[in-house]
Amino acid sequence: MNRRTRLAFLATAALLGAAVAAAVFLISSSSFGGGSNRPSAVIVDQLDLTYPNPAFARDATSVLEKAGFEVDYYPGEEVTVDFYRELPARGYDIVLMRAHSARYQGSWQGEQKDLVEIFTSEGYSLADHAEEQQSGRLGVVSYFDDPEQRQYFGITPEFITGSMRGDFNGATVILMGCNGLSTGSTAQAFMDKGAAAVVGWDEAVSAVHTDAATLSLLRHLIDGDLPADDAVAAAMDEVGPDVPFDSTLRTYKSAG
């Protein structure tokens, strides 16, 4: 093998090596998860079961990844009581709760309550999580549109403070479902559990509107590097309130 042949071999090897390295980089940068010190975000897509919108998950992931975030995605069927229990301990910086939620105002085991339950996809059973049911940490939720009126576990503010393990450690929590901030108890529970900011809707909201507003919020929050308050205001300027439901995205202001 003469000198030119060796040079050609070396060039081939170098090019192949570079190509493989580039491919590995591209593949790793486009996949979920990882174990580095990059900031991380999670999309909890419980809505995926009833109102799937793959474009939202894809676009939100793209915005986050371009800003250097690692993104985990959990489809609806994985959003169980135990999933929520472990959520803070996973250490996410941004928590996107794309989940149904419903407000309850009334008597709850002898006490007057005004709270929001966040949906799980775990079918309700009197026998399961009995202690957490008795302590008011878990309730029962169902969908408007389900003719069979199937019931699922819903997590309450008491679950967030009392049953979730770990700490949100300064995370921004975005409640994409209805009524997240209609009452302060859910947002305050996330704050008590260590969240730095909680964003949510003050009334009911449609799936299409919460998806659009959340994407706008993410862009302002991450690309625009705005604080949560300003990012929410910018998103509302861009997308507007959800007119049919008279609902506005807001940042929770802690009473404490």
Place this chain on the structure above:
Amino acid sequence: MNTRWLLRLTGSMAVSLGVLLALAYQATPARAEVINFRSTLDAAQAISTCPGGSPATGSGTMTYDTDTNLLTWNIMFSNLSGAVTVAHFHGPAAPLVDAGIQVTITDITSPSVGSMTITETQETQLRNELWYTNYHTAMCGGGEIRGQVLFAPVGGIAEPPDAAASPLKAGANSDGNSWLIASLAAAAGVAVVVFGGSVWYAKGRSRD
């Protein structure tokens, strides 16, 4: 000779890999948006075409894919006075106002399941909540039950875990409407739910 061949091979491989990598990096899927709607059907909304009323009710979910312009639906109904003769999406019309046919629902047994590609004009009407579903019968040829097609809220109904054991619970749903759940004849598992004047009947609320 071998060297030239090797250099050509190296060059072509580099170009091919570059093109492939560029394509892999650039390729992004189409940005489809899926819009979810719901429709709650009853005779109260069909008062103009069925003035005698009806105990029939129904509920449906619809999705619209902005990429394919495909509207899909799944609508359940019960207690009609007889077999459905025809069913349609009508519009554009506000609640209680009548309008022409936009899409024919060909599967007229419950659950009605189907899909149809719609036009941009129809999409605009749909996005403005100006369509309604309408089920016609021999008794009410203009429609026995109908329901406005509205954006689906990402809410639901919340209850304490002991709701079924309590005789009466009151609160507010996430639409902001007052609601009432009376566990009537709990043993029979029948509940009556009142949503802002519309009465929904739900049988056999399962606790599985």
